[in-house]
Amino acid sequence: MRGAGRGEVRVRRAVARDGRRLTRLVTGSRAYEGPYAPMVAGYRVGPDYIETHRVFVAVDAQDRVLGFYALVLSPPELDLMFVGDEAQGLGIGRLLVGHMREEARRAGLAAVRVVSHPPAEGFYRSVGARRTGTVAAAPPAVMWDRPELSLTTDGP
Numbered sequence: 728m729r730g731a732g733r734g735e736v737r738v739r740r741a742v743a744r745d746g747r748r749l750t751r752l753v754t755g756s757r758a759y760e761g762p763y764a765p766m767v768a769g770y771r772v773g774p775d776y777i778e779t780h781r782v783f784v785a786v787d788a789q790d791r792v793l794g795f796y797a798l799v800l801s802p803p804e805l806d807l808m809f810v811g812d813e814a815q816g817l818g819i820g821r822l823l824v825g826h827m828r829e830e831a832r833r834a835g836l837a838a839v840r841v842v843s844h845p846p847a848e849g850f851y852r853s854v855g856a857r858r859t860g861t862v863a864a865a866p867p868a869v870m871w872d873r874p875e876l877s878l879t880t881d882g883p
Contacts, residue, residue, distance in 0.1 A: 734788035736819065738826045741782035741795060743774035748792045749784070749809075757812050758844060766869055772807070780806065781830055785819050794819045796827050803831065804840040805878070824854045824878070832880040841876040848874045855879065 741749065749772035753759075759767045776782070781798040794810035805827060810819045831839050842862050843851050852858070856876035864871050 736785055736787055736793060736817075736822065738783050738785050738822065741777045741784045743777055745782075745784060745792065745795075746771075746773050746777055749777075749782075749795050752792060752795065752809050752811050753807070755812070756809060758846060762870065763844070765867065781834075782807075783823070783826060783830070785810075785814075785823055793817070794823055796823045798827055798830055798834075798839065800834055800836070802840065803836045803838065804842070820850060821854060828878070828880045836880055838877045838879045841878055843874045843876060845871060845873060848876070851876050851878065 750770065753770050753772060754767050756767065772782075776797070781800070782795060783798075784795040785793045787793060792811065793814040794808070796808040797806040798804075799806045808820070808823060808827075810823070827839070840859075841851055841856055848858075851874075856878040858874055859877045860875040862873045862875050864873075
């Protein structure tokens with residue numbers, strides 16, 4: 728994939744040394760400012776998490792991280808997905824969702840659960856996810872209800 732002004736964009740498996748960059752991407756996300764800030768305050772994507780789950784990063788030609796996702800196989804869930812603020816609108820999210828679908832399909836999964844950040848629900852619906860319910864708030868970290876969606880692996 729070609730990213731605007733970034734050359735080639737590719738998706739690769741995350742490695743332990745990516746942890747700090749992924750953590751900065753999560754904690755620095757403008758999507759989690761204001762009332763959403765407590766959810767990512769102190770959040771850490773460590774080497775143990777990267778080694779335990781299927782974590783993939785979208786990187787440019789200079790290996791700069793543009794976004795990432797983490798797929799949990801059992802039960803099947805998209806645990807994390809973030810696109811860097813500077814990479815928003817470049818198709819990185821769609822690239823990652825397509826990659827995640829293929830990974831899930833290879834693992835024999837028919838669908839993946841997504842518990843979405845409320846403002847991201849529209850994005851997930853635009854890539855074919857359908858709403859299945861609502862996950863209730865879990866204070867103090869999550870003070871708001873979140874949309875629960877299902878994303879089939881047979882999509883685009």
